[in-house]
Amino acid sequence: MKTKLSLLIVTICLAASHAYSQAEFAIGIKAGPNFASLDTKASAGENYKSRTGFHGGAFALIKLSKIGIQPEIIFSQQGSKVEFNGADIESNYNYMNVPIILKLYTIAGINIQAGPQFGFITKAEETFDYNGDTTTEDIKNQLKGSDISLGLGLGWDLPFGLTIDGRYNLGLSKINDAPDRPEAKNQVWQFSVGYKLFKFGN
Known part of the structure; x- marks a missing residue:
């Protein structure tokens, strides 16, 4: 009995040691363009077009063998x-978005990404251009303060700490809070280039 228990303890220790040797922790920054639009049931919904913006922020990666968890803090320009x-x-x-992304690594650093994203609105404006007459209105009080999306994408962790990501953020919650505004959800394509500033482990 003692021999079996000793073998079990040794096996667990060896497995933990192997897992630790494969572990990686990294902190980095990322940025890139956004191509954002709104999914809406408004009468002009088919006329909504993409708005080009910017996103940028920081991430932390906790990777164990083929699985990684990557929480991020990202400033994101969205709309339509x-x-x-x-x-x-x-x-x-x-x-200000907080994605928590699960990364499944395949070969050569290529990874499949999925996870929830929690957003907090910091600014909301609408600009009207009618025959060259332009006005801008602050509409932050007409939108909900938070947003929930599902992030789906592909990434590639390159040598020397570089990363490339392509991600689609599918809005799950309605963002408008005023009764006279149509239902709408965020839709955002993001393409990022990142760099791991600090890296520990393999």
Whole structure:
């Protein structure tokens, strides 16, 4: 009995040692373009177009063998463009997003990504352009303060600490809070280049 228990303890210790030897912890920064739009049931919904913006922030990676968890803090410019009743309307929304991404590594650092994203709005404006007459309105009080999305994507961890990501953030929650505004959800394509500033382990 003691021999079996000793063998079990040794096996667990060896497994833990092997897992630790494969572990990686890294902290880095990332940035890139956004291509954002809104999923809406408004009568002009088919006319909504993508708005190009920027995102950037920091991430931490905890990787154990083929599985990684990557929480991030990301500033993100979102919104959309639409032409309605002869006016060009651009919605400019700024969010602080907190994705918590699960990464499944395949070969050569290529990874599949999925996980929830929690967003907090910091700024919301709409710009109306009608026959060259432009006005901008602050509409932050007409939007909900938080947003939930599902992040899905692919990434590549390159040598020397470089990373490349392509991710689609599918809005799960409705963002409008005023009764006279149509239902809408965020939709954002993101393409990022990152760099691991600090890395510990393999």
